[in-house]
Amino acid sequence: MQTPQKIAVVGSGLVGTLLAIYLKKLGHTVHVYDRSADIRTVEFSGRSINLVMSNRGWKAMQDVGLEDEIRKIGIPVDKRAIHLKDGQLNYQYYGKEGEAIFSLSRGVLNRRMIDLAEDAGVEFFFEHRIWDITLADATLHIGETERGAWTDLPYDKVFGADGAFSRIRHRMQRQSMFDYSQEFMKLGYKELHIPANPDGTHKIDKNSLHIWPRGHFMLMALANLDGTFTCTLFMPFEGENSFEQLKDEASLVDFFAHHFPDTKEVIPDLVRDFFKNPTSYLAIMKCYPWTFEDKVALIGDSAHAIVPFYGHGMNAGFEDITILNELILKYGDNWKMVFSEYQKSRKPNADAIAELSRRNFMEMSTKTADPKFLLQKKIEKWFSDKHPDKWLPLYSRVTFSLQPYSEALAIGDFQNKIMEEVLQMPNIEQNWNSEAVENKIIELLKN
Helix, strand or coil, X not given: CCCCCEEEEECCCHHHHHHHHHHHHCCCEEEEEECCCCHHHCCCCXXXXXXXXXXXXXXXXXXXXXHHHHHCCCEEECEEEEECCCCCEEEEECCCCCCCEEEECHHHHHHHHHHHHHHHCCEEEECCCEEEEEHHHXXXXXXXXXXXXXXXXXXXXXXXXCCCCCHHHHHHCCCCCCEEEEEEEEEEEEEEEECCCCCCCCCCXXXXXXXXXXXXXXXXXXXXXXXXXXXEEEEECCCCCCHHHCCCHHHHHHHHHHHCHHHCCCCCCHHHHHHHCCCEEEEEEEEECXXXXXXXXXXXXXXXXXXXXXXXXXXXXXXHHHHHHHHHXXXXXXXXXXXXXXXXXXXXXXXXXXXXXXXXXHHHHCHHHCHHHHHHHHHHHHHHHHCCCCCCCHHHHHHCXXXXXXXXXXXXXXXXXXXXXXXXXXXHHHHCCCHHHHHHHHHHHHC
């Protein structure tokens, strides 16, 4: 057990709130600050992408006894439902029988997490604007405005969980030898909405991640408990088939009728939602180091913001907490060692999931409708079922295992090279599950 300390967490999002619960259960006094209003008192809509919880996230929940509570507000999703332009619907199962990710509304989950943190004894301070931090003594500086009078709030430790545009990281960036990069994608996203049927049921299959892949743009939808779906339209900001072209009702309706004809009956409020909800940006942010001595540490998006195409922003942030907690249990009061080992362990894995997430946009928007890609996935599943000791598909490594992201990426690249050779075999479309293919994969694995 650690010596109790007074710890501040800046940011009341999912990672900050779960971290606060962990720290409180370790015996610390924990205060959470957020510049926004209490999410439980405001309507949360208009710029959200539904979350999916996978094994890494569940591990963090299990270790602190929250898994059962959170499963109550999720919907299991065991497959992709691919909506082709000609109206055909294809299903692609994620893993083995019984394996599923869980669809969660960000707003519903965040509200529940704050309730659970308060039940554990965490204190929250909403509408408190943290403008700066003195790193050397973990003192937060709070005030009404950035240039007005500030009050000093001294702590033993501060964790920056305040997202991709973190104020805590902003101060750390002003040190020498601090690496930082930020990259905005040329894609943006907009939230849309599928309402429930009059009886409260879902209009389309609730246990699927629905994807309308159209090359450089796509639509996706994930179910909510109340019978609705949160939809997200991902598109370039400029150029052909972009947000800049959808400036009025006529162009929007024509665009959806041409590219997403099967959504007409299920998205009745398309025009209202499209022009009411903002067009949001997607950014990848990397930095290092994540810690300052034994006083301050970054966690979640404030250390490694990624794009949402693998569904692992939350899971990666929760895994930060799992690793941090394991190191606390190992090193006790030696916070300097805890912080040092934490950032060394997590940095390569955060970089790996950033790369995997970037790549997965192409998989979801283009490859899911490509017959060659579908054949590759079919062969991988067939071979994996026959030889589970020899082959675990990349998606399963990332989503249904706790293997470090960096290892999953490296092995996935190796497996993809093997599959490129296999797909060149004569008559592979007819002989995909033959002994010759099986032997070829085994031979290539040995090499």
